[in-house]
Amino acid sequence: MPPETRNLLGQKMGRKGRDTRKRVMDAALELLKTSSYKDLSVSEIASEAELSNATFYVYFKDVEEVLYACVEAAALDLGELHAVLDAEWTRDNAREQVKKFVEIYNELWEKYRVELRVRNLEADQGNLRFLNLRIETTRTLLQKLGNKIAKLNPELEYPQQIAVAIHAAMGGLAAQHDIGITGATRQTRKKLSAGIAEMIYTLLVK
Amino acid sequence: MPPETRNLLGQKMGRKGRDTRKRVMDAALELLKTSSYKDLSVSEIASEAELSNATFYVYFKDVEEVLYACVEAAALDLGELHAVLDAEWTRDNAREQVKKFVEIYNELWEKYRVELRVRNLEADQGNLRFLNLRIETTRTLLQKLGNKIAKLNPELEYPQQIAVAIHAAMGGLAAQHDIGITGATRQTRKKLSAGIAEMIYTLLVK
Amino acid sequence: MPPETRNLLGQKMGRKGRDTRKRVMDAALELLKTSSYKDLSVSEIASEAELSNATFYVYFKDVEEVLYACVEAAALDLGELHAVLDAEWTRDNAREQVKKFVEIYNELWEKYRVELRVRNLEADQGNLRFLNLRIETTRTLLQKLGNKIAKLNPELEYPQQIAVAIHAAMGGLAAQHDIGITGATRQTRKKLSAGIAEMIYTLLVK
Amino acid sequence: MPPETRNLLGQKMGRKGRDTRKRVMDAALELLKTSSYKDLSVSEIASEAELSNATFYVYFKDVEEVLYACVEAAALDLGELHAVLDAEWTRDNAREQVKKFVEIYNELWEKYRVELRVRNLEADQGNLRFLNLRIETTRTLLQKLGNKIAKLNPELEYPQQIAVAIHAAMGGLAAQHDIGITGATRQTRKKLSAGIAEMIYTLLVK
DNA sequence: GATGAATGAGAATTCATTCAT
DNA sequence: TATGAATGAATTCTCATTCAT
Numbered sequence: 058m059p060p061e062t063r064n065l066l067g068q069k070m071g072r073k074g075r076d077t078r079k080r081v082m083d084a085a086l087e088l089l090k091t092s093s094y095k096d097l098s099v100s101e102i103a104s105e106a107e108l109s110n111a112t113f114y115v116y117f118k119d120v121e122e123v124l125y126a127c128v129e130a131a132a133l134d135l136g137e138l139h140a141v142l143d144a145e146w147t148r149d150n151a152r153e154q155v156k157k158f159v160e161i162y163n164e165l166w167e168k169y170r171v172e173l174r175v176r177n178l179e180a181d182q183g184n185l186r187f188l189n190l191r192i193e194t195t196r197t198l199l200q201k202l203g204n205k206i207a208k209l210n211p212e213l214e215y216p217q218q219i220a221v222a223i224h225a226a227m228g229g230l231a232a233q234h235d236i237g238i239t240g241a242t243r244q245t246r247k248k249l250s251a252g253i254a255e256m257i258y259t260l261l262v263k
Numbered sequence: 264m265p266p267e268t269r270n271l272l273g274q275k276m277g278r279k280g281r282d283t284r285k286r287v288m289d290a291a292l293e294l295l296k297t298s299s300y301k302d303l304s305v306s307e308i309a310s311e312a313e314l315s316n317a318t319f320y321v322y323f324k325d326v327e328e329v330l331y332a333c334v335e336a337a338a339l340d341l342g343e344l345h346a347v348l349d350a351e352w353t354r355d356n357a358r359e360q361v362k363k364f365v366e367i368y369n370e371l372w373e374k375y376r377v378e379l380r381v382r383n384l385e386a387d388q389g390n391l392r393f394l395n396l397r398i399e400t401t402r403t404l405l406q407k408l409g410n411k412i413a414k415l416n417p418e419l420e421y422p423q424q425i426a427v428a429i430h431a432a433m434g435g436l437a438a439q440h441d442i443g444i445t446g447a448t449r450q451t452r453k454k455l456s457a458g459i460a461e462m463i464y465t466l467l468v469k
Numbered sequence: 470m471p472p473e474t475r476n477l478l479g480q481k482m483g484r485k486g487r488d489t490r491k492r493v494m495d496a497a498l499e500l501l502k503t504s505s506y507k508d509l510s511v512s513e514i515a516s517e518a519e520l521s522n523a524t525f526y527v528y529f530k531d532v533e534e535v536l537y538a539c540v541e542a543a544a545l546d547l548g549e550l551h552a553v554l555d556a557e558w559t560r561d562n563a564r565e566q567v568k569k570f571v572e573i574y575n576e577l578w579e580k581y582r583v584e585l586r587v588r589n590l591e592a593d594q595g596n597l598r599f600l601n602l603r604i605e606t607t608r609t610l611l612q613k614l615g616n617k618i619a620k621l622n623p624e625l626e627y628p629q630q631i632a633v634a635i636h637a638a639m640g641g642l643a644a645q646h647d648i649g650i651t652g653a654t655r656q657t658r659k660k661l662s663a664g665i666a667e668m669i670y671t672l673l674v675k
Numbered sequence: 676m677p678p679e680t681r682n683l684l685g686q687k688m689g690r691k692g693r694d695t696r697k698r699v700m701d702a703a704l705e706l707l708k709t710s711s712y713k714d715l716s717v718s719e720i721a722s723e724a725e726l727s728n729a730t731f732y733v734y735f736k737d738v739e740e741v742l743y744a745c746v747e748a749a750a751l752d753l754g755e756l757h758a759v760l761d762a763e764w765t766r767d768n769a770r771e772q773v774k775k776f777v778e779i780y781n782e783l784w785e786k787y788r789v790e791l792r793v794r795n796l797e798a799d800q801g802n803l804r805f806l807n808l809r810i811e812t813t814r815t816l817l818q819k820l821g822n823k824i825a826k827l828n829p830e831l832e833y834p835q836q837i838a839v840a841i842h843a844a845m846g847g848l849a850a851q852h853d854i855g856i857t858g859a860t861r862q863t864r865k866k867l868s869a870g871i872a873e874m875i876y877t878l879l880v881k
Numbered sequence: 882g883a884t885g886a887a888t889g890a891g892a893a894t895t896c897a898t899t900c901a902t
Numbered sequence: 903t904a905t906g907a908a909t910g911a912a913t914t915c916t917c918a919t920t921c922a923t
Contacts, residue, residue: 110893317885
């Protein structure tokens with residue numbers, strides 16, 4: 058699908074128009090970093106983008122539409138993860154590969170925390186567009202991870218489902234605003250990553 | 264903490280009052296099954312409960328308050344999970360105990376899906392009351408699970424963190440409105456449970 | 470159909486509510502006497518009724534809804550016309566009956582000019598609800614008039630259609646804000662009535 | 676008055692400019708065939724004409740201006756009606772002439788239904804420009820018709836007013852989107868024409 | 882204990898209109 | 903000649919909230 062080329066008034070967008078559209082998206086994301094999801098409003102976004110309310114409606118139908126555009130854009134940028142999963146994983150390099158996998162995963166979440174949270178929030182509530190987006194961006198990932206598990210630990214009966222579980226664990230933890238379990242700190246987040254890496258490694262080679 | 268005994272006007276609640284208060288809570292939960300979280304409003308709840316708008320304010324200050332009451336009520340009912348975790352887990356009965364644990368966990372989510380989703384949603388966004396509620400109801404659980412892991416598989420460096428990861432995986436998957444990964448069915452949900460059980464079991468005994 | 474008994478919030482309306490609802494209707498009609506139909510807005514109506522905008526929406530969904538209610542109310546009040554048409558018309562009293570018919574018709578238009586104009590405006594543009602209302606309130610009238618014509622002047626091939634035409638003529642002229650044909654005056658309106666009466670009489674007895 | 680030769684920017688219009696201006700007018704008329712008069716907006720028209728919003732303002736000041744131009748254009752095309760009214764009407768050819776008159780009248784309305792409806796709508800609400808346009812295009816017509824009536828049926832006291840009434844009847848019926856009186860069909864419209872013709876004929880010769 | 886009634890406040894939405902290109 | 907782009911201003915519409923009954 059080509060990037061949108063017309064605004065909601067049917068006008069072809071030039072550089073300026075595309076810039077403005079982008080500004081709206083950025084403003085929405087910026088606001089979500091601090092204020093609550095359900096309080097996000099057209100007015101707030103327009104104001105954060107230093108645009109008039111009316112201008113918002115030149116580019117987007119409503120708040121959900123901006124967010125969808127944001128999430129869609131983020132979805133395009135998961136290439137690095139695939140790189141790790143396309144490399145060969147062996148008993149010997151597994152520990153290292155797993156570490157790399159977890160690291161990159163965390164970096165992506167760090168970068169796209171807001172977008173991914175929105176995606177999951179809506180998907181979990183049954184919003185189909187977001188659900189599909191999640192399914193599409195996740196499927197291949199999960200298959201590759203599942204295959205790794207199956208290959209390295211052929212005894213497992215449900216490698217594919219374990220892949221899903223691992224993914225859910227990583228996503229769930231990454232989503233948390235503050236880990237908080239015990240008054241969490243960055244240190245804790247680092248330890249959690251280590252724990253997850255150990256978990257995956259254990260599942261692969263034991 | 265005892266169940267609320269007075270409404271917001273300071274009146275002692277009789278049976279009728281308690282019933283009405285309950286109806287408001289049930290209406291909120293009912294609405295969350297179908298419509299989106301951010302659309303939930305006082306008017307909608309009152310209307311679903313077949314009460315006048317004004318009546319809502321006799322019992323609750325605002326929507327968040329109702330939801331908090333719901334989540335709190337759900338939190339009281341996790342006793343069964345503790346029962347499993349308080350039993351002895353040995354290499355011999357581990358498979359069975361794990362299965363039981365996963366089953367009960369799923370049942371609880373089935374029963375309190377809406378409440379738990381709300382709790383996590385708010386907690387993930389940094390809402391302190393819900394975050395604390397989650398921490399409180401989760402802490403002991405996670406410790407017990409972590410201890411089991413540490414005891415049965417002493418080689419692991421991060422048993423506590425693995426417990427957190429497992430819990431996140433189970434919670435994440437249970438939260439999803441429809442699993443959907445590959446056009447999911449109930450069957451898939453069952454398989455996922457099996458996968459998780461296998462995963463835990465593997466971590467414990469291998 | 471019973472008069473509305475609940476407002477749009479589902480509340481049973483008491484005297485006060487019914488009064489307020491009426492005030493909204495009256496305000497709308499009042500405004501239509503002076504300002505243009507297409508400029509009639511919710512804000513204007515609410516303000517004319519000395520109510521807040523929000524109150525408007527307690528009783529009506531939008532402007533069309535108020536107008537429909539007005540038109541419907543006016544439709545109930547055409548009894549007098551039927552009285553004339555139910556009397557016996559003979560060659561001897563025809564001139565007098567026709568005169569009475571035209572007079573009452575004009576009085577009704579004088580009283581309900583706004584409502585009837587709105588009705589016709591919307592009906593002419595294909596708005597079904599208003600079209601149906603017009604058909605219902607007109608049908609019996611036209612039949613009775615047609616029968617009179619057919620009975621008194623049996624030679625006519627299309628008495629029913631002529632009744633329709635007469636009705637259209639009267640309605641069309643009554644609707645005009647100012648007769649204006651030749652820079653019209655009240656005098657002219659009176660003469661027009663006389664002309665129409667003569668026309669009907671001629672058709673009946675010649 | 677000569678056809679407009681300059682646009683609102685003062686530029687002389689070439690073929691292309693005249694075409695665009697026409698497209699705006701056609702778009703407005705097209706929209707009025709289906710959507711409601713009061714919803715007609717600059718944006719809608721521009722969009723229907725596949726022109727940018729800004730282009731509209733090159734040719735017209737506002738929506739009323741376009742409509743006025745349309746109505747004015749239609750008014751130029753009533754020549755045929757005059758032809759019939761300028762012919763000699765005698766007791767012998769009256770039936771035939773009346774039939775021709777009604778037919779041509781209907782054809783014109785068929786062709787210019789939208790324009791004439793707009794004209795009457797505005798005129799009925801007291802819009803002076805449209806009122807004058809109506810008076811101008813109608814006066815001669817009505818005089819001629821009145822004279823015919825007076826000459827052929829000298830007994831009538833109000834021939835001029837009867838002419839006005841006849842004209843109102845024809846206009847009123849022609850304006851209706853759907854006759855609808857009894858779930859109307861084209862057949863019914865035809866019968867109505869026959870009725871009107873009979874009515875006029877009766878008035879002339881009886 | 883419950884609710885008709887009303888509304889302030891603010892958010893969503895639309896539109897006509899301008900201007901630089 | 904045409905149009906992207908932007909917006910002020912008005913309007914629609916919704917909601918939480920209060921209060922008298």
